[in-house]
Amino acid sequence: MKHVIRAQQFNKKVLSELFSIAQEMEIIVKSGGSNVLAHRVMATLFYEPSTRTRLSFESAMQKLGGEVITTESAREFSSSAKGETLEDTIRVIEGYADVIVLRHYESGAAQRAAEVSDTPIINAGDGAGQHPTQALLDLYTIKKELGKIDGISIAMVGDLANGRTTRSLTYLLGKYDNVKIYFVAPEVVRMKRDIEAYLKRHKIKFFEEENLKKICKEVDVVYQTRIQRERFGERIEDYEKAHGKYIIDKEILDVMKKKAIIMHPLPRLDEIKQEVDSDSRAAYFRQAQNGLYIRMALLKMLLL
Ligand code: CP
16 A cells, blocks of 8 residues: 555455554553654645644654654645645655645545655545545544444434545445444435445445434444535535534433444534533544554554
8 A cells, every 4th residue: 555545445454454553552652652763754734724633643753753844724835825736746745755644625636646646645634535544543443442343333423425534434334244324414414325325335234314312322333523614615504404403412322322432533513512521432532542543553554
């Protein structure tokens, strides 16, 4: 694997290997880090805002002894503001870095970057396309929290049409056995047809559900997502229809299984009430922490 562009690239064997390395990384972090990536340079090139992805990648590189060069708000602070193409920017940065982590506002941007780069490109989210490293840390979280991935049932809730995290996670879950997926989304942001076709092809059971409370009684994972205002453009009415329809609160907690977990890629707005945070089933901050270990493991896999 040279570039990390989409979740479908990973098979179960590679995922298992990655999770083993991530476990090692948890120990390495506790013991103060390592120098295995000394003298390697990672460039983070972010055209869209980020807290978790950029900072966990940068922390991951530094905890392995590597160096980081970065452009956040790249639309404004890189030469993109002067009209430079993404392809030209990548051709230049590949001369400065050993790996490029790219977040972009257009679906397909990471693929375009990979086509002109000999340096590994990691897709850190491309518009409403994919967010493969988020899906890796999501799957790692499920494995850690529930002890398994085969046989789980999961409700994906919220903005599924624009949700690059749920798209990527669905592709990964499709590689496991007896997984059941429930899509719970407002009508205007239903899961897209291409993902449903993929699930049919791979004989994965999936269902569209309207009643969140009913489905939360049954599933092992409730994967809540934010309704992404920034993806609606002028369609304010559609945003209003979607926003606030599905909220995780104490009432939902009361019906969930005792061993189930609530996940969220974050950031959250009001779709998970703060009253949920103190419940042991609220796994979203542990999930964000796992991003560090998974990204350390991925950098090690790609660069050594
Ligand atoms: N989950 C996620 O991608 O968060 P950021 O947008 O903060 O990176």
